[in-house]
Amino acid sequence: MRGHKQRRFAAALAATVVASLIIRVPASAAPPTSLDANPDNRAAAAQLSKDNGLPLQEAQRRIARQDQQIALADQLRHSLGAGFGGAWIDHDHAGRLTVAIVGAGTAASVRKAAVTKQLTDTTTLVVQRSYAELEHISTALGTRLAAANEDAPHGLQAAIDVKHNTVRLDLPKGKNLTDTQHDAIRWASQQFGNAVSFGAYDQPSVPRYCGGQYYCDPPLRSGLATYMGGGRCTTAFMTYSGSAYYMLTAGHCAEIGYYFYVPTYYYGTQYVGYAVDYDFGYWGDSALIYIEDAAWWRPRGWVYPQTVIRSYGYDYVGQYVCKQGSTTGYTCGRITQTNATVHYPDRTLTGMTWSTACVAAGDSGSGVYYGSRAHGILSGGPYSGCGMIHEPVTRALSRWGVNLLSS
Template identity: 30%
Template sequence: MRPQKSARLGGTIAALLLLGTAALGSTAAAAPPPADRSGQGVQADAATLALDADVTRTLGSDSAGTYLDAETGDLVVTVTDKAAAAEARAAGARAELVEHSAAELRSAMGAFEDRAKITGTSWGVDPATNQIAVQADSTVSAAEYAKLKSVARSLDGAARVERVPGAFKKEVLGGDAIYGGGYRCSAAFNVTKNNARYFVTAGHCTNAGASWSATSGGAAIGTREGTSFPTNDYGIVRYTDGSSPAGTVNLYNGSTRDITSAANAVVGQAIQKSGSTTQVTSGTVTAVNVTVNYSDGPVYNMVRTTACSAGGDSGGAHFSGNVAYGIHSGSSGCSGTNGSAIHQPVTEALSAYGVSVY
């Protein structure tokens, strides 16, 4: 079975968060394939997010997951029995009867965890196809890929396997953003607790250093107060230079976006990523509860998107409108406009550190 994630716990500053985001890495019987979802996805408004949280909480394991219909924008709740379908409809969502239950999908993920835990792979739940979507990067050998396919064949259509270009890695480079431990990352979101100011970023960034600056070799603007990687990928830095930065994300067009709330992403929704290397890119959420097997350890309960990213984007912001969704972790690269950016759900980091966006 999949291990459970633990819940551990001024001018320069404003510029820091305006830089937005960066990714750490060392630049460190199958069902038919799903439709191409590399476009912008569906915009999820506050009512849809609230409905998703409500039905997810109410139905629990009676639902195999939710997604947004690409044509209508409706929230679709996948279920395996008519009673759960009626409950979903009563809540105001559209119900869809599917073959594989939440328990079966968890079991399928456990099969890959136990039998094919291979560096360079990731897997997660795609409710739109009612499958575990498995990806294997270019470092996965032919024999290892055959093992993944063999596991998928044993799961009665509950999983599919595909190749992706590049290699899954955390994404770190030099350049504008935040600097610590000899690495460059980016801040995701400014957060607060008891009137103190912090920013959250990737845990593989905060693992690298305790003191962080806004320029390479510059004066420290913050000190690490928490870090968690692997298993999770989040960390928190407290501002120590007396500044009070705005709660915004850089849009790299001379403007910023206010961040006023945080939520969990839904498969099918549109999302943006702000990072200091690829700046603002857009994509669609394609899988949740994703496991990524990096070379230095796995991370769990991540979110997969089609946004582009590159070395230097680690720790950056995944957002839509005024809502914070994730902290950029890594990717296998980008082909054209179709990427594979992975984010750590920001709600988990906020809960772990008892902070909130503002």
């Protein structure tokens, strides 16, 4: 289901594994740039240490290499083309990058690229299916599950399992399914065979809005509380198209309120703008908010308080990402699933990313990022316990035809 706001203004934007082969505040104030000073490195290392029972020094070593590993994965995603089967950071094996390849013939090119980036512990895994094939299966399965989940009390979910070269279909543990859902499971087995694996999940997924904190004077940035229609969410990244500026947040926030406000320190709560359009359903969870008085708000590519965002990119399993939310503040976690189909109480979303970060009501809309790289928009999490679901920022930018505002 895609949400639409009918009111528009002239200024709004019209927009399986085969073999293993061992072979990734004031505008003038400048944010810290050194590795040690970066709060993302400290927080992510602390979380990695806790998650894996590692000495902090080892966790810091792994986190310090993450940007290079992701850059290598991005490079290979493009250079290998149909030979790319996915990539992940393997914290069960010293945090090395593993690259899945279709056929052993490209292993040498992977080794060469890894040596160039001084990531000589990078390994390859020969698989049957390309990542593009997995994405195709995931999309087709997501479409079928979204229809099957309609009016069902408990939803079917799915995600790409890059480590096993399959798309995993998860059933709600201990819950009864409808006849339509059983039909969808049989269809998946018949249509895709062993390309689809099966699992179960315990906690239902929910969006994270709330009904105040994290306020800031201009410039407008990610990580601030934003109010709409009696609810509270969090601002995500700033964007632009031509001379117009826009703010991203979660689509379900725009579904409960058309006009958006942000509390400031000196000026009280101020009007930001209105929802140009939003998605909350099959196409994910994102909203585009037009900033009416950009001259006053002076939007910047920052995350609260002043972490500079310079680029955006893909999500990889094993990578650590962080968010600044208006309820739980600054938390980080490890990406566990990509291209996930997620069932919320009254709708099913596709193309989402799961991680282990802790979130709570009111954090929805937060910009998900690491270092200076944007990754997504916080959507929700499990009903209880830690876990974060985010909308990939790559899709949101493309969906709304806007550019990421950097620095």
